Amino acid sequence: MNYNQNKTNIADLRISYTKAKLNIEETDSCPIKQFEKWLDEAIEAKTIEATAMSLATVNESGQPSVRTVLLKDFNSEGFTFFTNYESRKASEIDSNQNVGICFFWKELERQVIITGSASKISKEASEKYFKSRPIGHQISAWVSTQSSKIPNREWMVTREKELINKFSDGAVPCPEFWGGFQVLPREIEFWQGRKNRFHDRIIYRLEKTNWLRSRLSP
Numbered sequence: 001m002n003y004n005q006n007k008t009n010i011a012d013l014r015i016s017y018t019k020a021k022l023n024i025e026e027t028d029s030c031p032i033k034q035f036e037k038w039l040d041e042a043i044e045a046k047t048i049e050a051t052a053m054s055l056a057t058v059n060e061s062g063q064p065s066v067r068t069v070l071l072k073d074f075n076s077e078g079f080t081f082f083t084n085y086e087s088r089k090a091s092e093i094d095s096n097q098n099v100g101i102c103f104f105w106k107e108l109e110r111q112v113i114i115t116g117s118a119s120k121i122s123k124e125a126s127e128k129y130f131k132s133r134p135i136g137h138q139i140s141a142w143v144s145t146q147s148s149k150i151p152n153r154e155w156m157v158t159r160e161k162e163l164i165n166k167f168s169d170g171a172v173p174c175p176e177f178w179g180g181f182q183v184l185p186r187e188i189e190f191w192q193g194r195k196n197r198f199h200d201r202i203i204y205r206l207e208k209t210n211w212l213r214s215r216l217s218p
């Protein structure tokens, strides 16, 4: 069966990327600073969920899986996101720290790909961020047995009510099974879409303690 019987032919859907260019000389010698510049521009451009990133992990059989998470912090130590430590992604990271991250800022015709290794952040740092979350999100972290099968939506609603009652007297504590991962980058690639698929790709690779920059063919 073909998708496009009476609809738009998706094979004909394409746009030309013309918004900007990326020269190696104009990039910052530090990829974290370059990332900060692009993230700032994505936020300024009012990109929806500018901090949303695809996170790829690999299971013990070598099967990759991918999902979206939100970037909550970054610096030279790495890129931090928060999740359930019993989720599929977390158990995959437990057995294989190698992960991939991809940001796609459509409005700017830009992509950033990060390759690195993920590890848990400290309990204190997770608790600090957990405290800053809206209470509804804090309760959700307790309710969700992320990635496990559940009977139906009502099961969650009932659990939510029980937990709201349980924590009605004070602050909601950060669950033991919830916290952050920090991805320490080994490679960071900046991709700028160009006309006729002549895209610009600048990759930074960590050699010992130095970031080396090169241009890749599109």
Ligand SMILES: Cc1cc2nc3c(=O)[nH]c(=O)nc-3n(C[C@H](O)[C@H](O)[C@H](O)COP(=O)(O)O)c2cc1C
Residues within 6 Å of the ligand: 049, 052, 065, 066, 067, 068, 069, 070, 071, 081, 082, 083, 084, 087, 088, 089, 090, 146, 147
């Ligand atoms: C825009 C967006 C943001 C998301 N942010 C997070 C997040 O920060 N942390 C998280 O655990 N899941 C987040 N999710 C849900 C994940 O994509 C995913 O469904 C969930 O983490 C379970 O993944 P897993 O079963 O592969 O572990 C987000 C989903 C979307 C679409």
